[in-house]
Amino acid sequence: MFYVGILVLLAVxxxxxxxxxxxxxxxxxxxxxxxxGSVIAVEGGSIHYTDVGPRGGKAVVLIHGLAxxxxxxxxxxxxxxxxxxxxxxxxxxxxxxxTRQSDDLASMPEQSAMIWAFLxxxxxxxxxxVGHSLGGALSLxxxxxxxxxxxxxxxxxxxxxxxxxPPPVFRQLRIGSPTIRRIIGHTIAAPVARMxxxxxFREVFxxxxxPEDFISRGGGILGMRPKAFVTxxxxxxxxxxxxxxxxxxxPTDLDVPGGILFGTxxxxxxxxxxxxxxxxxxxxxxxxxxxxxxxxxxAPEACSDFVRRMAQLSA
Numbered sequence: 001m002f003y004v005g006i007l008v009l010l011a012v013x014x015x016x017x018x019x020x021x022x023x024x025x026x027x028x029x030x031x032x033x034x035x036x037g038s039v040i041a042v043e044g045g046s047i048h049y050t051d052v053g054p055r056g057g058k059a060v061v062l063i064h065g066l067a068x069x070x071x072x073x074x075x076x077x078x079x080x081x082x083x084x085x086x087x088x089x090x091x092x093x094x095x096x097x098x099t100r101q102s103d104d105l106a107s108m109p110e111q112s113a114m115i116w117a118f119l120x121x122x123x124x125x126x127x128x129x130v131g132h133s134l135g136g137a138l139s140l141x142x143x144x145x146x147x148x149x150x151x152x153x154x155x156x157x158x159x160x161x162x163x164x165x166p167p168p169v170f171r172q173l174r175i176g177s178p179t180i181r182r183i184i185g186h187t188i189a190a191p192v193a194r195m196x197x198x199x200x201f202r203e204v205f206x207x208x209x210x211p212e213d214f215i216s217r218g219g220g221i222l223g224m225r226p227k228a229f230v231t232x233x234x235x236x237x238x239x240x241x242x243x244x245x246x247x248x249x250x251p252t253d254l255d256v257p258g259g260i261l262f263g264t265x266x267x268x269x270x271x272x273x274x275x276x277x278x279x280x281x282x283x284x285x286x287x288x289x290x291x292x293x294x295x296x297x298x299a300p301e302a303c304s305d306f307v308r309r310m311a312q313l314s315a
Contacts, residue, residue: 018187025190026225033071033219035097037089042117044105048097049090051122053082058151058311059124062089063115065133065159066170066239067232069096071219072132075211076300081307088124090115092135094231096222103178103230106238108141108246116146126151128258128311132296133269134159136260137239141246144253151314153258153283154307157266157293160274162244166236167268169203173233181233182226189229197224206267208292218297250281257313259284261306263291263299284310 037050050070060081064072070089081087093114094100105114115138119127128151131139136158143150166174175181193200201210201220214220222228260278262271264287271287279285286306288299296303 018191022186022190022226025194029221029224032216032221037070037091037097039097040118040121042114042121044110044114045093045099045101047090047093047115047118049088049118050078051086051088052078053084053086055086057085058314059086059088059127060154060307060311061115061119061124061127061129062087063129063131063135063138064090064092064095065131065135066235067095067173067223067228068133068135069219069222071096071217071222072294073296073300074217074219075297077296077304077307080300080304084308085128085311086124088119088122088127090118092138092235094227094234096219100231100234103181103234103238106231106234107242108138108239109145109242110238111138112141112145115142116149125149126314128152128154128307128314130154130156130307131158132156133293134235134239136160137243137246140250140254141242143256144246144249147253147255150256152310153256154310155258155260155283156295156303156306157262157269158260158274159239159243159269160247160260160278162247163269163273166240169200169268170232170236173229173236175233176237178234181230185226185229185233190224190226193224193229203267205292205294205298207265207290208263208294208298210294211297214297250278254281257282258310259286259306259313261286261288261295261303263288263293263295265290266293268293 091098129139
């Protein structure tokens with residue numbers, strides 16, 4: 001029993017060390033990539049956002065993917081599109097500097113409701129929804145949940161179909177228990193993220209190379225906070241639990257003009273599974289040869305051009 005007690009004390013000491021390390025990493029992350037937008041409260045939490053460009057015309061809403069934040073669009077898309085459109089960039093509920101009151105709000109219908117409530121408060125009508133990766137699945141949910149309210153869809157490497165397992169780089173997020181999720185998030189998740197960040201970025205961007213400043217300019221460092229792990233894990237489980245029902249609605253409820261743009265060499269989501277089949281529901285399908293999953297970062301001009309063309313289809 002003596003030795004068992006010693007082992008328990010050592011394990012607790014290790015967790016305390018990781019907890020302190022996590023606090024330090026989170027503080028550094030928020031200093032490197034501080035909040036720079038505004039915040040609007042909605043039922044279930046709050047939305048951190050930026051709102052730039054001319055008023056009175058079409059609004060474009062940029063929605064990032066799993067484990068990301070709105071800085072993922074800061075490699076030219078916001079600046080480019082804001083010359084012509086009102087560009088609203090958001091941190092999805094719980095991500096970046098947005099908040100979410102519980103993990104139950106991670107499903108696509110719940111996130112959809114929170115973002116529509118946010119857009120209502122801004123007085124935005126018939127927006128062009130630009131969703132990247134999981135943000136693409138969320139954009140589809142929004143278009144179907146509020147019929148006739150979306151002007152057009154411009155989806156960038158979107159998740160559109162049920163997949164048996166998440167990409168290997170995200171499998172560690174498959175944690176069903178909210179309690180375990182938080183224990184890991186507040187102890188070992190951030191230190192592990194710090195030690196493996198370069199490898200993870202390479203996998204997410206493959207076959208392309210992540211930019212040197214993605215950790216700061218692209219907001220990658222915000223993934224080294226406890227809430228980032230908790231949110232991403234809840235999101236992964238939330239989309240897993242709600243995507244099948246969402247996909248079943250495409251034939252009857254998806255009636256918004258727009259399209260999908262994929263890199264042909266996407267390492268996370270296969271274009272032939274998540275892009276090409278969506279033509280059956282009226283969406284245009286286009287590809288960028290040789291590009292990977294993170295096209296808002298690596299091919300911002302092509303993405304902006306695609307958004308412009310899809311916006312022209314808006315009712």
